[in-house]
Amino acid sequence: MLTVLVVTTACAGGGAKRDALVLGAIYPTSGPQQVGGTDEERGVRLAVEWANTHGGVQGRPARLETADVPRPEAVPSAMRMLRDRGARVVVGSHGSATSVAAAKVAGETGMMLWETGAVGGATPVANGGRSFFRLAPMGANLGRNAIAFVRDELAPELKPAASLRYAVVYVDDPYGRSVGKGALDEVRGSGQVLSASLPYDASRADFATIARRLAETRTDVLFAVSYLDDGVALVRALTTAKVPLVASIGTSSSFCHPQFGQRLGRLAVGMFASDKPDQAHVRPDALEPEGRRTLAWASARYQRRYGKNMSAEALGGFSNGYGLLAHVLPAATSFAPTAVARAALSTKLPRGALANGGGLDLAPPGAPDEGENRRAAGVIWEWVAPGERAVVWPALFATHAIEPLHAG
CATH class of the missing domain: 3.40.50.2300 (Response regulator)
Structure with missing residues (x-):
């Protein structure tokens, strides 16, 4: 099984250089789910760009490293490659079967999966609220x-x-x-x-x-x-x-x-x-001011770059990646998965704060919906x-x- 690893680096301009914060990403950018997977990854790339054009994360530029996972069988090798490149927090994964596999690996290897799109696949090995968080609506x-x-x-x-x-x-x-x-x-x-x-x-x-x-x-x-x-x-x-x-x-x-x-x-x-909603069907007047601003920012750049509106997958990738980069990581005491998990559980955003109309309220370990976003956009x-x-x-x-x- 061939897994393709691509490095994307977007650094904040000016000032002394600091070590980049490495964020991993796994999406199917080839294979039967490549259309949705590619759009979702593009949305995450925009979230990284947003962070880097707004001062980075705790003053550090964010660097995105991505692996193409056209099938769930590609997940273990992709996660190993991302870990070797310095990623401990990984966003993904668009597909439910892929999400199951990635959550399992994350729990076993001290990593974290921040699920931006897949709606199904929570399992007892997912360690919800610890090493697995789902920002998209739970299936x-x-x-x-x-x-x-x-x-x-x-x-x-x-x-x-x-x-x-x-x-x-x-x-x-x-x-x-x-x-x-x-x-x-x-x-x-x-x-x-x-x-x-x-x-x-x-x-x-x-x-x-x-x-x-x-x-x-x-x-x-x-x-x-x-x-x-x-x-x-x-x-x-x-x-x-x-x-x-x-x-x-x-x-x-x-x-x-x-x-x-x-x-x-x-x-x-x-x-x-x-x-989930797509960009063309989100009412800006129903969003909080933060959601309106980031929707306008992301939709304009996506249109210029790709010549179309943001699909539900692209908007979900951006919105849920933004929640991590703009709110959770800045609140973390370190970028270790355990510290990021604590920050994720303590971060609360009202519905409409994110560009897709969602908010942030992650269920803690032990809850029936542990690790799930109770304010997901649906x-x-x-x-x-x-x-x-x-x-x-x-x-x-x-x-x-x-x-x-x-x-x-």
Whole structure:
């Protein structure tokens, strides 16, 4: 397995030179997740640039060393390489399976993983609140938010809420299990009717069979945790089978993806997704002054450099990297992972302080959600027209009203 290591150094100008603070980064910049991974890494690079143009970190320039991890199997060698280059704190990783592997290595080797994008994969070996922190929404919370949105916002407009039957279909991997479990817990915990829980293997799923199962169980509301190709295949199978759904909602790796709407066209209209916001759909007036300033700074530079707006991955990389570089590291008594962890747990930022609308409130060791960010930025998207999506919930961040649903 080839792991590519690239060194990026951006130093603050002027004054005597000081030893750089080395920050590691692992993202898939090649392979099947390279688009999102590249965007997320670009966002982190901007956060390092921001730090270095604003005096560095405790007066020291920050230096980013990055390793391409196209598959989880590349993680151990990448982490060793970054450690050899002086990194003890590593940001990453975009993919849930990669995050699991990196959290394990960090816990075993005295390093820290600052997760900027992956939503699934927390495990007992992750050492949450010690050597693992997740700034992106926890996968289970994306699932819970999706069910709560349907129950509280959509159900009053549908058939009697008490009679709605919910099904959860999820890819059987760390990402799918994490998000799916959150949805299942919310369905059961709030007294809703669960019609089906259907895990599947993305490499050999029979979506026609899944569609028949949803019809047989008289499912009204579908929550799907999938990747792009299988999410599109699932929707097409539901359409072919004429499954009479009254609401369909997915999550981050498929239903909210721009290509989901491009590939499905009118079939996607009225479908929802529980995910993170991108730059084009963040309302500056909903942010704190700090969030507005950094959003304007980062979006202008990203546009000049890459010729496009910041995707959810790029914005998450910048915002969550900024939280580390601008708030946590300056508060740390040293740059050892244990000291950085203490600073992370004591740093509190309100929602809207970060450019993506999030804040910072990391759960301590021993909490059920240890190491998770309780103020992570999460929204509900809707496809409101062919190829057009908008944030519709929560109300503070909504850019569009909720439109009538498309029945499957």
